[in-house]
Amino acid sequence: MEIGIILFPLISFLVVGLFGRKLGDLPSAIITVLGSFFAFLLSIPASIKALSSPFSVPLYEFISLGNYTLTLGLYFDPLSSLTASLVCLIATLIFIYSIGYMQNLFGQWTYKFYAYLSFFLFSMLMIVLSDNLLGMFFGWEGVGLASYLLIGYFHQQKYATNSAFEAFVMNRIGDWLYLFGIFAVFYLFGSLNLLEIFEKVDAVDPKLLGLAVLLLFGGAVGKSGQFPLHTWLPNAMAGPTPVSALLHSSTMVAAGVYMVARLYPIFESAPQSLKVVAVIGGLTALFASLSATSHTDIKKIIAFSTMSQLGLMFLALGIGDKSSAMFHLTTHAFFKALLFLSAGSIIHAFHHHAHEIYEVGGLKKYMPITYATFFVGALALAGIFPFSGFWSKDLIIGSAYEVSFGLGVFVSFVSFLTAYYIFREGFVMFYGEERHREHFEEEPKESPSIMLIPMLILAIGSLVVGFFEGWYVGVLGDKKEIHLDIAISSVVIALAGIGLAYLVFVKRVLDPEKLYQSLKPMHTTFKEQFFTE
Numbered sequence: 001m002e003i004g005i006i007l008f009p010l011i012s013f014l015v016v017g018l019f020g021r022k023l024g025d026l027p028s029a030i031i032t033v034l035g036s037f038f039a040f041l042l043s044i045p046a047s048i049k050a051l052s053s054p055f056s057v058p059l060y061e062f063i064s065l066g067n068y069t070l071t072l073g074l075y076f077d078p079l080s081s082l083t084a085s086l087v088c089l090i091a092t093l094i095f096i097y098s099i100g101y102m103q104n105l106f107g108q109w110t111y112k113f114y115a116y117l118s119f120f121l122f123s124m125l126m127i128v129l130s131d132n133l134l135g136m137f138f139g140w141e142g143v144g145l146a147s148y149l150l151i152g153y154f155h156q157q158k159y160a161t162n163s164a165f166e167a168f169v170m171n172r173i174g175d176w177l178y179l180f181g182i183f184a185v186f187y188l189f190g191s192l193n194l195l196e197i198f199e200k201v202d203a204v205d206p207k208l209l210g211l212a213v214l215l216l217f218g219g220a221v222g223k224s225g226q227f228p229l230h231t232w233l234p235n236a237m238a239g240p241t242p243v244s245a246l247l248h249s250s251t252m253v254a255a256g257v258y259m260v261a262r263l264y265p266i267f268e269s270a271p272q273s274l275k276v277v278a279v280i281g282g283l284t285a286l287f288a289s290l291s292a293t294s295h296t297d298i299k300k301i302i303a304f305s306t307m308s309q310l311g312l313m314f315l316a317l318g319i320g321d322k323s324s325a326m327f328h329l330t331t332h333a334f335f336k337a338l339l340f341l342s343a344g345s346i347i348h349a350f351h352h353h354a355h356e357i358y359e360v361g362g363l364k365k366y367m368p369i370t371y372a373t374f375f376v377g378a379l380a381l382a383g384i385f386p387f388s389g390f391w392s393k394d395l396i397i398g399s400a401y402e403v404s405f406g407l408g409v410f411v412s413f414v415s416f417l418t419a420y421y422i423f424r425e426g427f428v429m430f431y432g433e434e435r436h437r438e439h440f441e442e443e444p445k446e447s448p449s450i451m452l453i454p455m456l457i458l459a460i461g462s463l464v465v466g467f468f469e470g471w472y473v474g475v476l477g478d479k480k481e482i483h484l485d486i487a488i489s490s491v492v493i494a495l496a497g498i499g500l501a502y503l504v505f506v507k508r509v510l511d512p513e514k515l516y517q518s519l520k521p522m523h524t525t526f527k528e529q530f531f532t533e
Contacts, residue, residue: 002046002057002074005084006125008039013118020111028111032118033095039125040088043081050081051475056131070192075131078475079326083258084128090250090333091121093454097341098242100451101348113153117246120146124251128258133182133192136259140178140219143252144171151239163238170232174222181215188212198265210270216263217277224256224310227284233307237299241344244299248306249337257313257329264322278318282410285311289417293424294526296356298343301425305381306336308418312411316396319403323478324395330472331388331465335380338458342374345451346429349444350436357425362434366444371430373455378426380462382419382494390491391466398486412493419497427505
């Protein structure tokens with residue numbers, strides 16, 4: 001039965017890809033939704049079973065060389081099974097939303113879009129559930145191919161094709177590093193099976209293992225848009241908004257964090273290499289947060305927040321806190337998908353013409369549900385109690401303070417920037433003067449129910465998932481405590497960021513334009529991503 005988790009998305013990909021033109025766009029979309037939904041349903045009993053006792057499901061004897069046989073299979077333990085359930089749930093909600101978002105394109109071979117989505121989901125599940133590095137690599141390459149096709153879906157637009165090509169090139173660099181890392185692991189362990197590797201990890205020279213770990217991490221850097229292979233991630237916003245939501249919440253960019261967590265016994269045995277993971281993660285978290293403060297593109301601001309939050313996850317992994325990193329990945333999937341879908345709701349209201357936050361304003365009265373869902377996502381991202389981001393981010397801040405006071409202050413500063421830039425975006429779009437009449441003929445109106453219902457479900461998840469923090473961390477074999485002093489200080493810091501955004505962009509105590517002019521060199525540096533693009 002467990003094999004159905006990967007089979008349903010694969011079947012929907014094949015059916016829609018081969019017969020979608022005859023079936024039509026709407027039936028193709030429904031088949032895609034059903035494939036994801038059935039995979040989610042099957043993942044629930046698999047997760048319950050895996051929580052009691054991890055198990056493997058052999059699939060296919062792929063290679064037999066002498067005494068060595070590689071069998072492709074699936075491995076279910078708390079980490080893989082819960083992540084698979086998360087991926088399928090988020091994907092199902094995004095796929096449903098996409099029916100409303102893409103409806104005006106139906107009749108233009110949109111079935112291809114849904115075939116690509118199913119293949120994207122199938123590939124991500126291969127990464128999550130494979131019991132060996134070869135199967136993970138197949139999925140790794142699959143999400144790269146799917147992202148290329150989806151980012152460049154509007155291929156008539158040069159920006160979209162350029163963005164897709166950039167994503168392809170940057171990911172290929174990381175993929176080669178990842179592949180060399182797999183070769184190194186096979187050389188050191190004589191196996192690609194995860195459980196066999198974990199059993200032998202203490203018998204391997206730590207220096208050689210450190211090299212293999214750094215190569216594997218190079219793959220994660222590319223896939224998760226971390227510095228210096230980061231430039232593709234903000235530009236990936238050229239694709240349709242459902243693609244942005246899927247790519248940034250539970251697939252593609254999440255693959256790098258998951259891979260490090262999945263192979264954590266190897267990474268732990270190379271502590272010097274883990275320091276590199278922490279440094280790259282911390283650097284990216286700060287870099288992306290500063291860049292987000294100066295950007296004005298509706299989706300790019302949220303994209304920079306993805307880079308930053310993934311950086312915090314890598315930072316947590318680098319300082320030895322796998323459970324907090326994975327719990328933040330879980331909460332992040334909900335509120336990041338919610339933020340992108342809320343942004344897409346605004347873009348949809350203006351017939352896909354609105355892209356800049358300063359092209360709109362005063363949308364609160366026109367789109368009250370979108371307004372509410374966006375700010376639920378923003379509160380979760382900012383880490384305000386009791387929203388989900390509070391619980392997961394607080395764990396990371398606590399772990400950072402355990403390493404050093406300076407590191408704790410660093411993560412807290414990133415959290416301050418996060419609260420500032422996401423509420424800056426929300427305040428500009430939903431409050432203040434109505435600027436849309438200067439740019440668009442249409443009057444904005446609320447999105448259809450097929451888009452709003454997934455957004456509301458994600459909003460509920462963004463509120464309640466955090467309360468499962470103790471349980472989730474426990475099933476991953478860890479135990480964490482919320483430190484009241486750190487929790488209070490982190491909320492105060494986030495509120496300070498929100499307050500600053502409110503004073504500047506709602507109360508206009510300071511004129512934003514004059515502020516930017518007075519800080520023009522710094523503002524330009526941040527907007528140009530420190531001139532790395």
